[in-house]
Amino acid sequence: MKKNDGDQILRQKMEELGTLDGGIVFGREEAWDKLQSRMDKKPALVIPIKIRMAAAAVLMIMAGATAVYYSSDFRLVKTGNSGPGRHDIKNISGMETGKKEAATELTRVNIDKPNKVTSPAIVHYSAPTEKLQNKTNSPAWTVNDSVISTVPVSLPSPVAKLQIPANKEMKVVYIDDVEHSRTEKKQPVSDINAPVVKLDLKAMPVNYIGDVERNEAEFRTMLRDNPRTLVRNIFARPVYQEEDYSPQEYTQSHKFMKGIFNNQN
Amino acid sequence: MTEQKAIEGCKKQDRICQKYLFDTYSDGMLMVCMRYVKSLPDAEEMMLNGFYNFFKTIDRFIYSGQGSIGGWLKKIMVNECLMHLRKKGLKIVNETDASNTATDDGIISRMNANEIYKLVMTLPEGYRTVFNLFVIEGYTHREIAVMLGVNEGTSKSQLSKARMQLQKMIKERAL
Numbered sequence: 001m002k003k004n005d006g007d008q009i010l011r012q013k014m015e016e017l018g019t020l021d022g023g024i025v026f027g028r029e030e031a032w033d034k035l036q037s038r039m040d041k042k043p044a045l046v047i048p049i050k051i052r053m054a055a056a057a058v059l060m061i062m063a064g065a066t067a068v069y070y071s072s073d074f075r076l077v078k079t080g081n082s083g084p085g086r087h088d089i090k091n092i093s094g095m096e097t098g099k100k101e102a103a104t105e106l107t108r109v110n111i112d113k114p115n116k117v118t119s120p121a122i123v124h125y126s127a128p129t130e131k132l133q134n135k136t137n138s139p140a141w142t143v144n145d146s147v148i149s150t151v152p153v154s155l156p157s158p159v160a161k162l163q164i165p166a167n168k169e170m171k172v173v174y175i176d177d178v179e180h181s182r183t184e185k186k187q188p189v190s191d192i193n194a195p196v197v198k199l200d201l202k203a204m205p206v207n208y209i210g211d212v213e214r215n216e217a218e219f220r221t222m223l224r225d226n227p228r229t230l231v232r233n234i235f236a237r238p239v240y241q242e243e244d245y246s247p248q249e250y251t252q253s254h255k256f257m258k259g260i261f262n263n264q265n
Numbered sequence: 266m267t268e269q270k271a272i273e274g275c276k277k278q279d280r281i282c283q284k285y286l287f288d289t290y291s292d293g294m295l296m297v298c299m300r301y302v303k304s305l306p307d308a309e310e311m312m313l314n315g316f317y318n319f320f321k322t323i324d325r326f327i328y329s330g331q332g333s334i335g336g337w338l339k340k341i342m343v344n345e346c347l348m349h350l351r352k353k354g355l356k357i358v359n360e361t362d363a364s365n366t367a368t369d370d371g372i373i374s375r376m377n378a379n380e381i382y383k384l385v386m387t388l389p390e391g392y393r394t395v396f397n398l399f400v401i402e403g404y405t406h407r408e409i410a411v412m413l414g415v416n417e418g419t420s421k422s423q424l425s426k427a428r429m430q431l432q433k434m435i436k437e438r439a440l
């Protein structure tokens with residue numbers, strides 16, 4: 001729809017119209033005072049939306065973590081030599097025969113589900129495990145509560161009598177002395193009398209430029225034939241997982257790279 | 266004081282320069298706001314908001330001769346008014362029935378500005394807004410559609426209806 005002449009006239013007339021012509025009366029000075037006071041006001045501190053969102057996210061994560069920690073079935077318990085733990089339960093069910101080294105460790109144990117034998121409170125350390133195994137045909141990791149309750153338990157007497165020979169005088173050892181004797185460390189002593197090793201520069205291997213060039217040529221040929229070799233060897237690093245570790249392969253690649261760089265230098 | 270110097274002064278937050286521009290343009294800007302918002306207190310509020318935004322964002326303004334300040338201010342005022350109308354709940358129903366109706370040049374040229382203004386103000390809010398934006402402010406239908414969040418066809422239809430109603434009123438008045 002194009003603008004016609006009538007629109008142009010209308011536009012001109014409307015733009016020419018002032019407040020007084022339109023019969024509008026307004027206090028300009030009052031309006032200016034209002035505007036001035038508004039401009040003098042310090043702007044409220046506006047925190048950027050990104051920071052607000054980040055803070056909200058952090059709070060939510062913290063709240064979630066707290067809720068999970070307090071409401072979850074899982075709790076961190078300490079297992080170790082001091083009492084029956086996860087490894088002992090495994091032995092009862094006959095799943096594991098070899099005795100594991102029960103080092104002190106933090107293990108997640110389900111304490112709220114009684115059918116899954118995970119609570120150390122149900123199984124006693126001194127319970128005859130063989131009998132239990134014969135009576136129950138339940139699969140590994142499960143033990144009936146009823147069976148456990150019928151197993152006679154013979155707990156060891158809690159107090160041990162110390163038998164001290166009456167005639168023998170006991171040596172008094174102070175705890176401070178023991179601690180000091182443990183913490184004392186021998187200061188490193190430099191061995192002044194050690195034989196001085198002189199470097200025989202003549203006996204050291206000399207790299208000739210021809211050898212270096214030959215090695216380089218060999219290296220280039222190898223790289224051209226199998227470009228992955230370089231990458232694999234550069235990124236070769238010791239592997240700590242038992243199944244992946246192959247010392248022979250690692251040593252070979254290490255020697256290979258060492259050879260290249262030594263010759264080039 | 267020239268406009269350019271006033272602008273430079275405003276950029277340095279000089280109150281005298283700000284007052285000069287306010288005195289020069291407040292009248293016209295109030296009229297712009299009055300075309301969109303009927304009540305005087307609301308229009309005054311819109312005008313003050315507009316000037317406040319103008320002085321706050323004056324660093325972005327580049328003076329390019331006579332009329333550039335007026336144009337810039339008018340855009341700010343129109344935006345303020347549209348925001349106000351949107352908040353108030355201005356609803357324009359999407360329509361596509363647009364017949365090309367032109368305003369009668371002869372009758373309009375014979376009428377004075379105040380009469381035209383009063384007639385325009387009797388139009389319904391939706392018609393009046395589109396009519397003001399298209400005829401007086403000079404926006405295209407596409408721009409109006411974007412500003413009001415309606416179809417281009419709706420803008421055309423609203424304008425057509427506004428014109429028809431205006432014609433009718435002018436004829437009635439002439440008789």
